[in-house]
Amino acid sequence: MAQDNKRRDILTVEGLKAYYQMSYFGVDREVRAVDDITMTVRRNEIYGIAGESSSGKTSFIKVLAAALRPPFRVVAGSVKYDFSSGPVDVADATDAQIEAIRWRHLSYIMQGSMSVLNPVRRIGRTFEDFAARPLGLRGKAFEERVVSHLEKLKLPADVLRAYPHELSGGMRQRVTIGLATVCRPEFIIADEPTTALDVVVQKEVLSLIRDVQQEMGSSVVFVTHDMSVHANMADRVGIIYAGRLVEEGPTRQMFFAPKHPYTAHLVASLPRIGDTTQRPALEGRPPSLAAPPSGCRFHPRCPLAIDKCKTDVPPLQTVAPDHRTACWRWQDVQPLVSPHAAHGVMA
């Protein structure tokens, strides 16, 4: 069984703590952006990560992508990948080890397509910069490989001769997806790849990412604060709040049977066409990661909070198959939307 699990999981994160540690004029400051996260990502699945801005989700994926720069450091824990080329723990890998897996095995789709692509270099040159070395191809062979890959993304070969500003937002985002997937990586991290896009284009780009993922059999960690994207993309969803994983489970259950009040709120606050009942908004602001609240970090905003929540940190416990939550009162969390009601409204 243990052997099975090992083969099933491509990424195992255990007790990961990563802090921004700064020291100015003898005053130490510590921002606990990632505080004790334990999770796994399986082969061939899309794992959605949701959270507000300043919840630490971007810091978390920086660790996953092995893109740490001081003052951001891994303080404890491990981030183990099980690639076909061999296992790597990026929490304490050497630069050479990371160089060997980057793009070939571990790849990253970034948020702003305009700031990823060099504005004064043609797309084809950018492809060379990114991918020629990891692929080990040059000249004609390299170009053929890129063109055949672009075909899969329904991009004409002409885009290689275009400058980024000549392409529309959707095309540019498809180019960045092309850059991230041209080496056929086993693990792709996508950071809000569709947040800046219009609805029609967003849907196209999302289905493209999923098609590419299914065709290559890669795993994708998909980060966005938009729960409606997770509803349609992810196999499993994890919710990050103030640097901690507060709930994780299969997408359907997260939407219709959430076991954490924060998740229940996130799902309930989504407006729908066909329903004008007053939607609740979560009051308060995300906590500061430099001085997080004691006990459960959600307690100042939580409608279910009791005295215990103020002092004791709830553990992430398994409440159903595949479904974990960190809440003392998870049995009292009511789903605020039911699948039946939602269908009734749309019918």
Added chain:
Amino acid sequence: MTTLLNVDNVSKTFAMGGLLSRKTTAAVQNASFSLAAETPEIFTIIGESGSGKTTLARMILGLETPTTGSITFRGKPVGGATKVERMAFMAAVQPVFQNPFEAFNPLKQIDRYLESTARTFLGLKDRTAVERAMDEALQTVGLSLAEVKGRYPHEMSGGQLQRAAIARALIPNPPLLIADEPVSMVDASLRMSIVNLLKALRDDFGVSVIYITHDLATAYYISNRLIIMQRGRIVEMGDARTVLENPEHPYSRLLKASVLSTEDAGDGKLATNPDMVALATRLATAPGGQLVSRPDGRLVRVYEPV
């Protein structure tokens, strides 16, 4: 019934390129609608980027002049002819911009924006009167002067900052607020607090709002009437519920079909019917057509059969 804002057959074209290779782009073509003064409403403009919705908003704010057609606010042309008229117009029509982090100078405390608005548009001199006006506006949006005073933009969350931006716009008690994508840069969890606020402004304070967005779900949730724009042309216009529950124009139908729904969460349905996309794209460049009214009160653009 008096009209608050009347947009009459407005077009805007931009010229691109040099003298010899000049190309013109029609950003807005023959847009007409009006808002009544007596009944405050949320009027939504829906469209993708490049549909001309922001250009339309900028023309209403008097930041661009229409190429043809006219926009009047309370019977006078927007923008104002003299400096005095311009100040009166600016006090009555206030903008809220898309990204609160870009709207505020990061090196300037937020209360200084509120203060200068209060001094300029309300003509207040006395410090206590200025602070009272600031506090009242901030209370309206669920903040208080004590929370905001002396704070810089980076010390507040995106949702708070956007609410502070709305509070600033409310200081001169404007009858009309132009909100250009006020929630697209705000986290989904905070989005509803802004949208509920716009709703409360209409219901409790009688402020009309022109709400510009590409998000159909929030548009359905708060708006009374809406227009859907495609490449500068209004393709469908009418009551928000009627139009969004059963859109008629192919482009409106495509937009609705592209909204990610959550009721089948986990099923992974993402495909868009390619015929729908093709039809909507073809109509974007189809010649002319005209708005025809339907029995249920909506206007839909119909085209000459090709």
